[in-house]
Amino acid sequence: xxxxxxxxxxxxxxxxxxxxxxxxxxxxxxxxxxxxxxxxxxxxxxxxxxxxxxxxxxxxxxxxxxxxxxxxxxxxxxxxxxxxxxxxxxxxxxxxxxxxxxxxxxxxxxxxxxxxxxxxxxxxxxxxxxxxxxxxxxxxxxxxxxxxxxxxxxxxxxxxxxxxxxxxxxxxxxxxxxxxxxxxxxxxxxxxxxxxxxxxxxxxxxxxxxxxxxxxxxxxxxxxxxxxxxxxxxxxxxxxxxxxxxxxxxxxxxxxxxxxxxxxxxxxxxxxxxx
Numbered sequence: 001x002x003x004x005x006x007x008x009x010x011x012x013x014x015x016x017x018x019x020x021x022x023x024x025x026x027x028x029x030x031x032x033x034x035x036x037x038x039x040x041x042x043x044x045x046x047x048x049x050x051x052x053x054x055x056x057x058x059x060x061x062x063x064x065x066x067x068x069x070x071x072x073x074x075x076x077x078x079x080x081x082x083x084x085x086x087x088x089x090x091x092x093x094x095x096x097x098x099x100x101x102x103x104x105x106x107x108x109x110x111x112x113x114x115x116x117x118x119x120x121x122x123x124x125x126x127x128x129x130x131x132x133x134x135x136x137x138x139x140x141x142x143x144x145x146x147x148x149x150x151x152x153x154x155x156x157x158x159x160x161x162x163x164x165x166x167x168x169x170x171x172x173x174x175x176x177x178x179x180x181x182x183x184x185x186x187x188x189x190x191x192x193x194x195x196x197x198x199x200x201x202x203x204x205x206x207x208x209x210x211x212x213x214x215x216x217x218x219x220x221x222x223x224x225x226x227x228x229x230x231x232x233x234x235x236x237x238x239x240x241x242x243x244x245x246x247x248x249x250x251x252x253x254x255x256x257x258x259x260x261x262x263x264x265x266x267x268x269x270x271x272x273x274x275x
Contacts, residue, residue: 013093020089025082032074042132060140060149080161091117117175124171128163174232181236188236
């Protein structure tokens with residue numbers, strides 16, 4: 001396919017992905033109040049401003065800032081829900097754009113990609129929501145004892161959105177590595193050779209994404225991502241071995257397996273030359 005064809009294909013995939021996000025965002029907008037309640041549920045809110053604290057410890061007063069703030073909040077919550085809800089569609093469009101670069105026999109992994117990529121993204125998003133209460137309590141704990149914490153919902157929503165999207169995409173890391181391996185761009189040997197840098201990067205990312213003084217929260221995120229990275233290395237190693245066996249059998253990775261040939265006559269005996 002020429003470059004113009006690739007650009008047209010990319011435009012088509014982007015239009016379909018964005019259209020799915022818009023549709024799910026509109027549907028989510030019908031339930032934005034329930035979604036806002038779900039988002040702010042992890043916040044340790046106070047009943048009144050005068051209390052300042054609750055029985056569970058330091059808390060904050062949840063508030064909106066400005067006349068248009070509720071409208072902006074509704075749009076942000078709806079868009080975030082739409083992005084998550086449309087994840088099966090835009091993940092499929094991403095794979096469909098990359099699939100033509102694979103061999104015909106490797107396109108059978110399309111269903112496996114969708115069956116793995118969607119749960120991974122949703123698992124990362126759910127994990128981010130699970131650590132939000134700990135993150136909120138740790139951040140609030142830095143406030144002075146005499147101060148009252150005013151928690152704008154917009155700020156917390158931005159933090160929650162970043163965590164949900166970043167965690168969801170970080171759980172897609174092994175799937176991206178496997179895709180690059182199937183396309184022949186990245187070998188398992190190179191992936192395993194990066195293990196030191198990968199572990200450092202995963203640890204730094206976990207420390208930034210979970211701003212908690214408790215190292216267990218950081219390990220709770222770094223552990224699953226590291227396990228997924230090692231699983232991607234193992235699957236890529238198995239795929240490289242399979243590809244090497246096929247190449248050893250005399251098959252080029254750029255050509256299909258030979259089709260069965262018709263039965264040919266047996267020429268092992270000399271022809272009968274008698275008159």
